[in-house]
Amino acid sequence: MEKIQHSHVQVRGLKLHVAQIGTGPKVVLFLHGFPEIWYSWRHQMIAVANAGFRAIAFDSRGYGLSDHPPEPQKANFKDLVDDVVALLDLLGINKVFLVGKDFGAVPAFMVAVIHPERVLGVITLGIPFLVPGPVGIQFDLLPKGFYVLRWAEPGRAEADFGRFDVKTVVRNIYILYCRSELQVAGENEEIMDLVDPSTPLPPWFTEEDLEVYAALYQNSGFRTALQVPYRCSQLDYGITNPKVTAPSLLIMGEKDYFMKFPGMEEYMKKGIVKQFMPNLDITFISEGNHFVQEQLPEQVNELIITFLNKN
Secondary structure, X not given: OOOOEEEEEEEOOEEEEEXXXXXXXXXXXXXXXXXOOHHHHHHHHHHHHHOOOEEEEEXXXXXXXXXXOOOHHHOOHHHHHHHXXXXXXXXXXXXXXXXXXXXXXXXXXXXXXXXXXXXXXXXXXXXXXXXXXOOOOXXXXXXXXXXXXXXHOOOHHHHHHOOOOHHHHHHHHHHHHOOOOOOEOOOOOOHHHHOOOOOOOOOOOOHHHHHHHHHHHHHHOOHHHHHHHHHOOOOOOOOOOXXXXXXEEEEEEOOOHHHHOOOHHHHHHOOHXXXXXXXXXXXXXXXXXXXXXXXXXXXXXXXHHHHHHHO
């Protein structure tokens, strides 16, 4: 961990926090989800650097040590796409492997669709091919108290989270979302109420890890984090007939709650997703949950490095 170098770079008018390790000729750019941060890729960054690649992860705008945009309530996925391309330009990187987890998979897909010439390959964890907008997730089929719908309501999550310190919020989210069932609140409860305070952290997530996350979110808060992804996922980004032609890998935990989203298991297991990603391989990890890269890093690292070496 101490070999990972940190810096701030000016990207599209904002200072973004960037973590890097390795000096290989081929570059792997990691894109985090929520409630994650650059640190959620710590195991993968070290492994791919040791395998001869240059690893880069950054805190998305408004997350961790990166600046908030001037109007967080207007941030959207196109901003993240433009940030990725501008960061690559700034660092003098022509082509890159993109690795995206959770909502970080979305800009990975969008960059591969809009800027295919910049992409050597795409690896995603926890989310199969989706582009945000009206044709993405079928929100109308989700239960009324589902966390995605609750957090999409301006002010709702802020009030829910605001009852606790940041560390407790992150702790609760990690406990909740490593489960295999969808997290749905009743009419008179909020998402944070679904966690019994006596529940221990998962064994692969230490108190030290929690301290790092808490410090980063203490710095940024959740203003932009709730906007992207939860409040901009239904915007239409004008992507028609999307297709990713780059070599691709999807790593899914069989116990990832995302498998329970309407139609998702069929979409992946019947290969329907390959209509959009013709060069896609899919690997299911039987005990894997939504945080599979932190839960089972050795298995995930081996899959990633095999893919990188092959492409």
